[in-house]
Amino acid sequence: MGVPILLAVTGAPWEADVVRRAEGAPGIRVVRRCVDIADVMAAAASGQARAVLLAEDLPRLTSDAIAALHSRRIAVVAMVDPSDNGEPSGAEDRLSRMGIERILPADVSAEDLGRAITDAVESGPPATVSHFAGGFVPYTGDPPNEPPRPYGEGTGRVIAVWGPTGAPGRSTVAVGLATELAAKGMPTMLADADVYGGTVAQQLGMLDETSGLAAAARSAGGGSLDVTVLARHARQLNSHLLVLTGLSRADRWTELRPTAIESVWLTARMLAPCTVVDAGFCIESDEEISFDTLAPRRNGATLATLEEADEVVVVGTADPVGLTRLIRALHELRAAVPSAKPRVVVNRLRSGPLGNTPAEAVAEALSRYAGVQAAALLPFDQAACDTALAHGRSLTDAAKSSKLRKAIQGLAAGVTADLLS
The missing domain is CATH 3.40.50.2300 (Response regulator)
Structure with a gap:
């Protein structure tokens, strides 16, 4: 027949x-x-x-x-x-x-x-590609009509910064981690993939009328996305840091289709040794919509990011409500993305909500209820965050000697060690 x-x-x-x-x-x-x-x-x-x-x-x-x-x-x-x-x-x-x-x-x-x-x-259908090998190509201020210059060889890493609802400080950690990696001389791209309310552009004092990530996703959907095009969609913050701004309005989430987002991250692996992605909080899957493979799924971009990530930095807040949400989020992440490799970060650590020894309380709760034996602890430093936000700059530039900045430096050092290992 x-x-x-x-x-x-x-x-x-x-x-x-x-x-x-x-x-x-x-x-x-x-x-x-x-x-x-x-x-x-x-x-x-x-x-x-x-x-x-x-x-x-x-x-x-x-x-x-x-x-x-x-x-x-x-x-x-x-x-x-x-x-x-x-x-x-x-x-x-x-x-x-x-x-x-x-x-x-x-x-x-x-x-x-x-x-x-x-x-x-x-x-049969082609296998899904989980890594895109090739030379790293950071964008270092070359004239816009010239392609980026090659930088070594290898496979770029994608680090997703994710956490539960309640504004635990995902964007603050993502911006801080990316800027600290760039300050160490590592070409880095920071991307805002929060489909509910991305704030990376505002935190860095950038106008965000045009979403770099949405533009990259459109190029990916049309098959025209490559390293040069992705670099053109990004904004250059300094010689080692590119920023792919997020959606200017939450109702534009349909522009970030999972397949296109996967293509963006695969191309990003060739653009920079490290890509830090600020992801949305929700990973709930709509069972009715999931039967229609072409129907837009609001959380599809977040799930695709977590699945593509080499490491997931899970951010929670150091108070009883925040820790409960963090523990539940870790279990949800393991169920939704079994391949995820979480690095737990507990933000806004302070005396009061957790008693006089908050670090011990956090360690005990995470060990008992989530099986997490080690977590990075970031101190509560509202003054440093206010200074950075008021000036539209990162903690690396606006509050160099703050306790929070030094703690994020330590987090970046751990990430760097794993990247180079």
């Missing part, structure tokens, strides 16, 4: 030739012709095909759609115009970034076309 496929090459200059070859190719049979990706998804949902053959410029084609097709165990094969000199074209790079592994020239023979589609179906 042959492998049933969907054909979506409408509008391509070589449409007629491809249709003729596809209908005569051995081992496959065309069950439906589609006009755009929405038509493809509707046909795929019916279960009538095992592969899709599409044109490079198919309307509304995005990485989310490709991921949805792969989730249905449907192979995706793309066709591009043959390049003049045989070199890979820009279209091939864009399609590859979307997650399409099988890319054929439009003049492929019927025999080779049938063989390629059959092989794609037998091989």
